[in-house]
Amino acid sequence: MTIPTLPAAAARRALARAVIVRPGDVTGGEIRRLFGPGADLKVRRAPLCYLPDTNRPGRTYCDAATAHLQSGQVAVVEVAYHLPTSLLEWVAAGALRAAEQAGRERHTARCHHHAGCRTLTIALDTSGGLDADLRALVADVEADNNNDEGARVATNDDGAGVDRRITARACGWILHEGGSLRDAGQLARWARNAWWANRLGLPGARSRGVIVAADGTLLAETRRHGHGPGPYTQHVVLADMLRLTGGEYPTEIGIAMGRIRQAIGQPVAHARFSELCEGPGL
Known part of the structure; x- marks a missing residue:
């Protein structure tokens, strides 16, 4: 799977309503802190995609998940369908930071699926070697999916x-x-x-x-x-x-x-x- 790159204008809009997660933001334990109290984990239709930062040439982020915020709390985290599970700790760290921004409405987008819900993009900083690791991990996920066709051929x-x-x-x-x-x-x-x-x-x-x-x-x-x-x-x-x-x-x-x-x-x-x-x- 090739990870697509959003056009500059679309990437600019996405980054305006995004929480950026960098390597130093992940300290361990974020998954338990986020999902233990009751946040739901789901898979979204949108794949992973790169978001080039037009204000900082050479800097690129990866749109990995969408956080749904209700009453100041993270209710649902929708991850991209090819997100490697090893990066879920990064996503959880971003979702916890998204909850801190829940009251700052200008940084969030209106959710079209749930009443009273706002959304934030969780974007991973691909610098520091994450980009190469991400491509390799996604290739592994894709290979695993291709080897698990089984009963799918029996239905449409x-x-x-x-x-x-x-x-x-x-x-x-x-x-x-x-x-x-x-x-x-x-x-x-x-x-x-x-x-x-x-x-x-x-x-x-x-x-x-x-x-x-x-x-x-x-x-x-x-x-x-x-x-x-x-x-x-x-x-x-x-x-x-x-x-x-x-x-x-x-x-x-x-x-x-x-x-x-x-x-x-x-x-x-x-x-x-x-x-x-x-x-x-x-």
């Missing part, structure tokens, strides 16, 4: 777009549970496979869930059981329960998670199909 959907949105959901879920973005890979892969299974009409796909350890390891699958107007309950698959705890029962999710937590010695959480694979754009 924008498979790559769906996969990106689901991956963003999985990353957001991991962050909300107090985990690290680097541990989201297994859950993102599970969610993509579950979505495609449902899209292809495989029975029971929407009833699925998965138990995830604190380090991102997928431990066990769950299934939703119930009929009629009564409550539905999630149960751990018997074979997984036996493998993890040495016993098949109880499988009801609340009690079973306690047993699994004791067996593996670390916190666990339960992700449902509906949390990762349903909603706008899916």
